Amino acid sequence: MTFPIRFAALAAPLLMLFYGIARYVDGLDGDRGNGVAWDVGHTAFFVAFVLFAVLAVHLHRVVPVRARWQRHLRDGALVAALVGAAAFLWVTFTDLFPAVPTGLPDAAMIGLPVLFQVGMLTLLGQLVAARRLPVWSPLVMVFGFVLIAVNLDLLPFGSVVILCGLAPLATGSLRPVGP
Known part of the structure; x- marks a missing residue:
């Protein structure tokens, strides 16, 4: 198994955990936003999703395909x-730079991130198959992602659950390609 898969599968959920803890610390004064904990936590979350993107690219490379439809499924999952x-x-x-307009409707800001889970679930599902x-x-x-979607206060717990789900990748126990 490649180093980027192991590193990203471990570091991304840990950075999300750090963000969840920073989010909790930021809210101790009764207000969330525009403080050191807010900025550091959001930066950690940003890096976590860069690493999740790296993980998706590398998973795409190790998903075995035997038929054209599997290749299309794998490619669509990566996209x-x-x-x-x-x-x-x-x-x-x-969130880090509130002066920057989002430029997207609220529905897109909510719906588009779901594509990440769909793509990752599909890539991981192909590895299961x-x-x-x-x-x-x-x-x-x-x-783990469902927990976070239900309530952002569950972010630390959800991050640990995500880490557990990615543990076979983080520990390098992805099974070799069989016959």
Whole structure:
């Protein structure tokens, strides 16, 4: 397994965990935003999604394909993951720099990040179908993102759940390609 997969699968959820803790610290005064914890936490979240995009690119490279439809599915999953990651990056950027207009309707700001989970779930699902990854891995990862979507205050817990889901990638236990 390549180093970028292991590093990104470990570092991205840990940076999200750091963001969740910084978000909690930022809210201790009863107000969230425009402070050191806010800026540092959002920067960590931004870097986390850069790493998630790196992870998606490298997963795309290791997904085995035997048929044209599998290649199209893999390629579409990568596009979805990258568009979703870019949406997360844009939302985070506009949180860090509120003077920058989002330029996107609210529905797009909410809906586009979902593409990241769809793309990642598909890439990981293809690895499950190829018996290179345990079936629970993508399900646990998605559950972590669902927790965060339900309530941002669950971000630290959801990040740990995502880390658990990506553990087979972070530990380098992605199974080799079989016959």
